[in-house]
Amino acid sequence: MNEKTVSESESEMSRLVLPEDTNSFGNLYGGRLVEWMDNIASITAFKHARSKVVTGSIDSLFFLSPVKLGYIVNIHSRITYVTRSTMEVEITVKSENVETAENKITTRAYFTYVAIDDSGHSIEIPGLKIQGPDEERRYHEGELRNKMRIELLEEARKNLNK
Numbered sequence: 587m588n589e590k591t592v593s594e595s596e597s598e599m600s601r602l603v604l605p606e607d608t609n610s611f612g613n614l615y616g617g618r619l620v621e622w623m624d625n626i627a628s629i630t631a632f633k634h635a636r637s638k639v640v641t642g643s644i645d646s647l648f649f650l651s652p653v654k655l656g657y658i659v660n661i662h663s664r665i666t667y668v669t670r671s672t673m674e675v676e677i678t679v680k681s682e683n684v685e686t687a688e689n690k691i692t693t694r695a696y697f698t699y700v701a702i703d704d705s706g707h708s709i710e711i712p713g714l715k716i717q718g719p720d721e722e723r724r725y726h727e728g729e730l731r732n733k734m735r736i737e738l739l740e741e742a743r744k745n746l747n748k
Contacts, residue, residue, distance in 0.1 A: 628699065
């Protein structure tokens with residue numbers, strides 16, 4: 587199967603934080619942001635796999651600072667690591683204060699997607715063509731995270747059967 591570059595599936599979206607997106611403190615609901623992140627990350631996974639994909643896991647999700655009502659949320663996602671049928675997608679969220687133009691990273695996470703056929707079985711996806719030292723570093727870091735995810739998944743499965 588052919589390889590694809592990171593840039594072939596990279597995706598971005600922007601959202602304005604509206605009153606219905608916020609809690610009683612005027613901050614963006616964390617769950618709403620995760621919904622937006624899953625949406626853009628799944629688009630990235632679709633573009634890489636060109637098949638149906640499902641969310642397999644979310645890890646290293648950190649809310650670094652609140653996002654206020656009226657701010658613009660800019661979300662960037664890219665594939666960092668792939669296996670035979672899975673993709674790790676890195677999502678970086680920046681908030682933009684529309685009055686001051688200040689931008690800052692507010693959230694970062696890694697979502698894993700599994701490419702599936704119509705029966706729900708995993709299918710093979712293209713490999714990842716690494717271009718440059720930054721992508722190489724991200725790939726190796728993704729490989730380490732993947733090993734940890736597999737260990738955590740095995741442990742979770744054991745605990746379900748207790």
